[in-house]
Structure formats: structure tokens, C-alpha cells
Amino acid sequence: MNKSNPTDYDEVYARPEFYWGKQPSAMCDRVIELFASRLDSGPRLLDLGCGEGRNAIYFAKHGFEVTGVDTSAPGLEKTQRYAEEAGVVIKTVHADLTEYEPEGKYDVIFSGGTLHNVPIEARVECLERYKEATSASGVNVLSVFVKKPFIGKAPDPDVRERPAGWRYWQSGELMGYYWDWEIIYSTEEIFDCMSSGVPHKHAVNRLIARRYQQADSDG
Numbered sequence: 001m002n003k004s005n006p007t008d009y010d011e012v013y014a015r016p017e018f019y020w021g022k023q024p025s026a027m028c029d030r031v032i033e034l035f036a037s038r039l040d041s042g043p044r045l046l047d048l049g050c051g052e053g054r055n056a057i058y059f060a061k062h063g064f065e066v067t068g069v070d071t072s073a074p075g076l077e078k079t080q081r082y083a084e085e086a087g088v089v090i091k092t093v094h095a096d097l098t099e100y101e102p103e104g105k106y107d108v109i110f111s112g113g114t115l116h117n118v119p120i121e122a123r124v125e126c127l128e129r130y131k132e133a134t135s136a137s138g139v140n141v142l143s144v145f146v147k148k149p150f151i152g153k154a155p156d157p158d159v160r161e162r163p164a165g166w167r168y169w170q171s172g173e174l175m176g177y178y179w180d181w182e183i184i185y186s187t188e189e190i191f192d193c194m195s196s197g198v199p200h201k202h203a204v205n206r207l208i209a210r211r212y213q214q215a216d217s218d219g
Contacts, residue, residue, distance in 0.1 A: 004069045004188070007070045007072075009051075009074075009075060010072050010073070010074050010075075011071050012079060013051070013052055013073040013078055014078075015077055016049050018052050018054065018078075019052065019195055019204050020051055020052060020054055020080075020195060021054065022054050023054065023141075024055045024058035025054075025095045025112045025113075025143070025148070027057055027110075027112065027141055027143060027206060027208075028055055028058050028059060028110075030141070030185065030208060031045075031059070031108055031110065031139070031141055031208075032059075034139065034184075034208075035064075035107070035108070038083070038107075039062060039063035039064070040063065042063060042064065042065045042136075043064050043065065043068070043107035043108060044061070044065050044067075044104070044106045044107050044108070044132070044185065045059050045064040045065065045066050045067070045104045045106060045107065045108040045109075045110060046066075046067050046069065046085050046102055046108070046109045046129070047059070047066060047067070047068045047069065047095040047110050047111070047112075047148070048069050048097060048100075048109065048110065048111040048114055048115070048130075049069065049070055049071075049097065049111055049112070049113070049114025049115075050068030050069060050070050050076075050079055050092070051070060051072070051076075051079075051114075052075055052079055052082065053068060053078065053079030053080075053082045053083060053090070054076045054082075055081060055110065055112050056083075056090050057079070057082055057083055057088060057090065058143070059085050059088060059110075059205070060083065060086070060088035060090050061088055064108070066088075066090045067090070067092070067093060067106075068090055068092045068093070068101055069092075069093045069094075069095055069097065070092070070093075070094070071094070071095065071096050071097070072096075072112065076092040076093075076123050076162065077081065080092060090189040093119075095213055097114065097117070097118055098118055098119065098122045100129075101129065102129065102130065102133035103134040104133070105133060105134065105135040105138070106133055106134060106135060106138060106170075107134075107135050107138045107139070108138060108139055108141060109130045109133065109134055109138070109139075109140045109141070109142075110140075110141045110142075110145075111141070111142045111143065112143050113144070113145065113202075113204065115142060115144050115169075116144050116145045116168050116169060118209050120130060120166065120167065124177070126155040127177050127189075129189070131181075131211065134211045135211075135214065136211065136212065137210060137211065138210070138211055139184065139208055139210050139211070140178070140181075140207070140208070140209050140211075141207070142174060142205065142206070143204050143206045143207075144168075144169040144173075144174050144205050145169065145202055145203065145204055146168055146169045146170060146171050146173075146188065146203045146204065146205050147167060147168040147169070147170060151190070151201050151202070151203055152200070152217070154193070154195075154202060155195070155198045157193055157198060158167075167217070168176050169205065171188055171205065171207075172205070174205050174207050175205070175207055175209075178207065178209040181209040181210055181211050181212070182186070182200040182209065182210040182212065183190070183208075183209055184208040184209075184210055185206070185207065185208040186205070186206070186207050187192050187205070187206050188203065188204070188205050188206075189203070190204075191203060193205065195202075196199055
């Protein structure tokens, strides 16, 4: 199978090379900075759509207690091999994000570009589950691809065939779901990507939102 034309993530994750590379998302360092004073206590972090583990392993190296969730079994197997090589321990869960129920509370719920795969009708329910599973003063750190008419379709497997009515997120849509949280960071950017070995671009909204234990009483 041509590297530039993978059929699904199980296929590309089963290959020896890292489809997304090993460089972690720049958002990881922002999280580490936020929790710099708490890293000795092992903050709990949930990585949604952890793929091959590039972000999960990076967090574990910096003292987080990491759980990685993905729908791809080969991806999770690669994550565990990578964790062993890196000398860290990570819990992995094989699950579909539309059905996955986080266990307990997490200080960080992180997704580096997976939530666009969640069907439109399930997005609100998923985000509510993630918000509920966030500890007091914990954060949700999310990146979602957004639609831009001047950016063509990416060559990645997840965009080859979509059900009727599917769409990327819209600019600013993600932040609207966190109107009741503190928005620490929010941005939109367009970046170059080389997944599949084919140069292309993505537009992405990135968000860091913090939960507080008690809501503001001003209404």
C-alpha cells in the first residue's frame, strides 16, 4: 500500500515508522508550565486519541500519571512499546470516544487533534463527560480541526470517507462550549503537515480552559 494512501489508522500505526512523528504538540509544554509546581504529585492526565503515544509519553516523562485512549489497537500497542523504550508507565484504554466514560477525575483532559472524528450529534455529550471528569481547577486542553474553504482535504485516513452531515468544527465553536470555564488560552492557526508523506495544511483551534469548583453566582 502506498504510504501516501493509507486506508485506516490501524494500518499506518502498525508500520514501524511513526505516522505523526515523535515530536509532541506545542500545547504539551503549555500544560507542563501550568502544572510546574504540582508535577511531584503526579497530576492525572487523560490523553484522548493518543495515537502512537507522542504526547502521552512526553507528559509521562514530565511526571504526569497518564491514561491514553484510542480506538486503534495497533496504535495503543505502539504506545506501550514506546513507553517501555522511554522508561515510563502509561495506562492505555481501547475505546471509541463516543462511548468512552472516563474513570474518576483528571487534572488534565487533553486531545491533540481527535475530536473532529466525533460525530456532530455526539460532540456536546462527549464534552460534557470530559468537563464532568475534570477535577476542581483542572483544565481541558483541546485542539480541533476547523473548516476553511481555501484549505483542501487532507490525505489522512480519517478524512477519506465521512458520513452525510459530517463536518469539521467551525471557528470559535469549541470555545462556546466552555463559556462557564476560565479561558486561559484560545487561538486559531494554520500549520503545515507531512503525515502520509504528503505536504498539506490544517486549520486548527486550540483551547485551554480551567474549571473552578464553584460557579460564579452572578448568573
